[in-house]
């Protein structure tokens with residue numbers, strides 16, 4: 001089935017009119033006034049909060065908070081998108097700052113509810129959850145933190161001290177590293193690069209520039225290595241002191257696992273199975289070495305392009321390819337995506353001052369999402385378009401849930417986006433008869449899989465080790481040696497690794513800002529590979545299960561949602577299934593390359 005083309009697709013900007021006509025119009029002023037009135041009304045409930053609150057009163061508070069969260073979501077979303085469309089616009093900058101401040105104030109006014117809710121006895125909480133319908137999972141997930149919640153005065157002290165403690169260290173880390181400038185000589189002329197520009201050299205075809213870019217990157221980071229290492233150690237000690245010593249979590253990673261609502265043993269299984277599969281990507285690097293006519297690949301070359309097909313896709317082609325993929329899977333998906341285009345919620349062109357990269361933003365489930373792209377016509381841009389529209393249809397399919405329940409939790413958040421990319425890869429492979437283009441498409445997919453699966457898994461493994469070392473007392477140099485060991489077990493003897501890579505860990509913002517966040521990327525990607533394999537095996541029978549998974553949003557625990565889709569995330573064989581897909585792609589590449 002082919003998409004019905006009722007609309008021409010041209011590059012352009014979005015309209016935010018479905019949110020607000022302007023940042024300074026009467027509608028925005030009225031919304032902010034309404035948020036304040038709503039907060040005042042919620043505050044009036046404070047005296048009624050007790051163990052004998054009636055089911056009806058309890059539901060009324062939840063509904064009042066839900067309405068308030070939708071409206072504050074729309075206001076914040078407008079501020080964010082208004083800024084994203086032109087980050088140099090000073091009006092947008094100051095409006096965003098003003099809204100951030102306002103939202104923090106409003107949140108503090110209604111904070112009492114969650115504190116009260118976590119302090120309730122189990123019997124009352126169970127009664128109220130039973131009466132709360134769709135709010136149940138939201139309430140349960142808050143209660144999951146009850147055993148680790150301290151008394152109100154202690155919680156307040158932690159909040160206050162965090163502002164000038166851990167948060168300041170994180171700000172300091174970005175203040176230091178954001179102003180780094182990198183100098184690389186290109187064609188005999190030394191130029192200054194930002195980190196993002198340096199990455200362009202790393203993905204580029206010139207082997208000397210790839211090496212120079214990496215060497216410069218870690219030269220600059222290693223210069224501050226001991227200081228950045230000190231910041232890291234202070235942050236991980238803080239994590240330990242608060243979460244292990246005071247809150248009594250069983251391990252540093254358990255804190256993140258609970259907020260993802262993923263059992264500890266599932267994360268252990270995921271990391272364990274991944275380690276056992278490190279050979280899969282080592283095999284890929286060996287193949288790349290042969291294609292680049294070198295005995296052994298250097299660490300500098302892992303993202304090196306193998307062939308340089310410069311095939312371009314017009315925006316119209318990219319949109320239609322994506323819509324066709326959706327339509328073939330289920331016409332409903334195509335209809336949803338069309339609605340987003342028709343509503344003018346897509347900012348597709350690359351423009352000076354516009355935020356880089358791509359995202360899909362959804363705040364109020366009653367509204368269609370907004371999609372930002374910077375479309376330039378590369379095959380990578382077509383994938384990104386499919387990816388972001390995957391997010392959009394995910395949000396729309398889950399749009400019937402309340403605002404607390406419609407976004408999926410982190411490990412499931414990339415399901416529809418990555419699945420859409422897989423549909424697109426298959427579509428491109430099916431249309432493409434030129435073997436070198438086919439090979440490019442597959443190479444790009446395995447490159448991405450490496451970056452989202454194995455690289456992230458080994459960061460998490462390093463974090464586990466580093467937190468343990470720090471709690472026993474260590475130095476930045478010892479952490480660097482541990483990082484080198486980590487790289488060696490990841491790459492085996494498939495790569496030549498320059499000594500400067502021992503400083504890579506101080507250059508990864510995630511491990512400073514969100515300890516143990518990274519494994520969720522591997523979780524999401526492997527989950528989609530395994531789901532995709534089921535789709536290939538079962539065809540039409542698979543579709544309703546998949547659509548139901550997406551429609552669940554975040555209304556139940558990831559375990560419940562996946563069980564319903566026939567997936568047991570505790571089972572090592574399930575994760576192995578994901579790696580089998582990667583392994584199959586590497587086989588195919590070996591075949592296409594005649595090696």
Ligand SMILES: [Zn+2]
Pocket residue numbers: 387391414417
């Ligand atoms: Zn995404």
